[in-house]
Amino acid sequence: MGLIEDAKRGIVTEEMKIVAQQEGVTEDFVRRGVAGAHITIPISPYRKVAICGIGEGLRTKVNASIGTSSDIVDIDMEVEKARQAKLAGADTLMELSTGGDFAEIRRRVVEATDLSVGSVPLYQAFIEAARKDGAVVNMEEDDLFRITAEQAKLGTNFMAIHTGINYETMKRLQNQGRHGGLVSRGGAFMTAWMIHNEKENPLYAEFDYLLEILKEHEVTLSFGNGMRAGACHDATDRAQIQELLINAELADKAHAAGVQVIVEGPGHIPIDEIETNVVLQKRVTNRKPFYMLGPLVTDIAPGYDDRVAAIGASLSSSYGADFICYVTPAEHLALPTPEEVYEGVISSRIAAHVGDMIKLKKRDADLEMGHARRDLDWGRQFAVAINPERAKAIRDERSPADADACTMCGDFCALKIVSRHFNF
Structure with missing residues (x-):
């Protein structure tokens, strides 16, 4: 029995009690939020995690992303980043390595923290295909699902999965074009694979099978935003909205199947479009937890993008976003250092607090x-x-x-x- 089933049956679990105490709300408020898909509490059957409620009526949470690259593979540094993220007050952590031994890196990071740890399984699936067969487009469909299960067993308890990239989404991207290109790594991997193989996205086509895996391992499904804008001029375009609509429908299906969900939002948004994005996302997803990636409100401040994102995150939070992915000063420039991870978390925590002063009226x-x-x-x-x-x-x-x-x-x-x- 999962949290959603317990909540629907009127059972207040220990996790719900902890969130209620942390947030200063009633236990039944949390239970009803989980039952209605308005609150998510990432858990794991494989390790004890620090309980963290994400969603409506709760404090805006901050995620810190770490991970190696193809240029820099230093597991000790990634473990230190995880430590610095926790020290700075991050609520969750995402391990997004694209270089080195994926299993060993994730094992070390998971052992080093009690925070919920997220991942993007398709990174590993596509990169392993490139290593083995020379190109990401040679990825085998079954590898996506195998790796999802393997990562879950390591204690990874929420995952960004790019289900909303399908033929309809790609048509919108192709028809309208982009000023800043396609900046999502997951989006780029999947669209390249689909075009080369002339096949539908397996994560969309085999969504029921994906849900079986996630439910078995109690993984929270964070619907990845593969069509997010990488330039302010691309914000709120047709491809982004098409992907949102697909993910909103799939999120309803996932919750009905007993899988907790989060829906991710776009990356670069000018400030006059932030409220529109938050209201639209909340409306079409039936008020499910909204994970805002940034947003960056200008494109011309490399080296200071943690501050740029803090501006956008504070507005996003005030309008109703529930979860913020931090940005470091190194964004768009380099793999961040542990010190930059710490600074990025602090900037995002300030932004979350500023938003909560309005959203929750907590001053x-x-x-x-x-x-x-x-x-x-x-x-x-x-x-x-x-x-x-x-x-x-x-x-x-x-x-x-x-x-x-x-x-x-x-x-x-x-x-x-x-x-x-x-x-x-």
């Missing part, structure tokens, strides 16, 4: 910080801060002569001046 922490600053209570300020260590380090590096003030204002601290005359 208690900001009120506490306002009072702590008014009272010149530095200990409380550090305790409330998203990154207490950094805040304290900056202050300690430039210690003021007056311990109550800071070196920004020195002798002319506005709060000290006014406090002599007013009792707030």
